[in-house]
Amino acid sequence: MTGLYTLFLKELLRFFKVSLQTILSPLVTTLLYLLIFSHVLETHVQVYPGVAYTAFLIPGLVMMAMLQNAFSNSSSSLIQSKMSGNIVFILLPPLAYWEFYVAYVAASVVRGVVVGAGVGLAGLWFASLPVAHPLWMLAFAVAGCAMLGAAGIVSALWAEDYDQMAAVQNFVVVPLTFLSGVFYSIHSLPPFWQAVSRYNPFFYLIDGFRYGFFGISDVPPGEGLLIVAVCFLALSLATLLLLKSGYKLRK
Numbered sequence: 001m002t003g004l005y006t007l008f009l010k011e012l013l014r015f016f017k018v019s020l021q022t023i024l025s026p027l028v029t030t031l032l033y034l035l036i037f038s039h040v041l042e043t044h045v046q047v048y049p050g051v052a053y054t055a056f057l058i059p060g061l062v063m064m065a066m067l068q069n070a071f072s073n074s075s076s077s078l079i080q081s082k083m084s085g086n087i088v089f090i091l092l093p094p095l096a097y098w099e100f101y102v103a104y105v106a107a108s109v110v111r112g113v114v115v116g117a118g119v120g121l122a123g124l125w126f127a128s129l130p131v132a133h134p135l136w137m138l139a140f141a142v143a144g145c146a147m148l149g150a151a152g153i154v155s156a157l158w159a160e161d162y163d164q165m166a167a168v169q170n171f172v173v174v175p176l177t178f179l180s181g182v183f184y185s186i187h188s189l190p191p192f193w194q195a196v197s198r199y200n201p202f203f204y205l206i207d208g209f210r211y212g213f214f215g216i217s218d219v220p221p222g223e224g225l226l227i228v229a230v231c232f233l234a235l236s237l238a239t240l241l242l243l244k245s246g247y248k249l250r251k
Contacts, residue, residue: 004099007090011107015073022069022111027118030065034058037183038126047185048216058123059210060182062116063144067202070112070145071173074104074152079165082156087249097243101153101236108149109142116141129213136221137212143228144205148173150235157242157249176202186218201231 015022038054047056081087090100123129131137151173159165180202186194197203204224211217217224243249 001099003093003095004103007095007099007103008106011073011077011103012110014077015107015111022073023115023118026065026069026115027122030061030119031122034061034123034126047188048214051214051216052127055127055129056210056214057183058120058127058129059213060206062120062123063141063206063209064177064180064182065119066112066116066141067144067148067177067205068169068173069115070108070148071152071155072169073108073111074149075156075159075165075169076152077107078104078153078156079159079162082248083162091249098240100243101150101239104153105146105149105236108152109145112145112148113141131213132215133212133221135212136225137209139225140205140208140212140221140228143225143232144202144209147201147205147228147232147235150232150239153239154235154242157247160248176200180206181218182206201228204228 034054034057037057047053078087081090120129155168156165159168179197180200181197186197186203186207189197198219204219204227207217207219208221208224208228211221211224
């Protein structure tokens with residue numbers, strides 16, 4: 001397990017060394033969303049009975065930050081290694097493909113949770129948050145970061161340059177997070193868009209994570225976690241098969 005631990009540590013050191021970009025920057029960006037939306041909509045919108053809009057908004061922004069940063073961690077690391085050529089130093093050691101997968105996904109979970117914790121703690125300055133079900137909250141946080149970490153590996157394996165990698169981030173990950181109920185409940189949408197939202201796996205992550213705070217959700221948390229688990233397993237299987245085959249890594 002020495003190789004797995006070393007690669008995991010290397011990934012941790014990589015994003016901590018540029019913490020202004022990987023931790024502070026997304027923290028500030030997310031807090032700006034919170035500041036603007038809470039100021040504009042606090043007195044105009046109430047989603048859950050007895051829950052202020054700012055309090056409703058914070059868990060969604062926390063999860064959004066975790067998902068985007070978990071994806072960015074694995075995808076940016078792998079695409080940089082491919083483009084610079086130093087991926088050879090990871091491929092030459094006797095690392096099993098599953099060790100490669102575990103190290104990258106675990107590092108993505110750490111970065112996602114660190115950024116999410118920072119956003120959550122800073123959000124307490126805007127509104128107090130109850131924690132009704134901490135285990136549900138933790139389960140959705142870890143599952144979401146792991147799922148996006150695996151998605152980041154798949155995307156970086158497919159991408160041939162930084163432009164393609166940025167396209168996945170900007171046209172897939174970001175829209176899915178923004179349209180997943182971060183700023184609203186799907187029950188406020190017309191029936192058609194409610195049905196469409198249920199095909200977005202990010203919706204179940206944010207809804208389940210919010211349930212951990214308020215004990216209220218748009219869908220039962222067990223159902224949401226099951227859907228997330230299926231998506232995670234499917235992504236993990238795809239990732240492991242691609243890594244095992246050496247897809248776009250070994251030529």
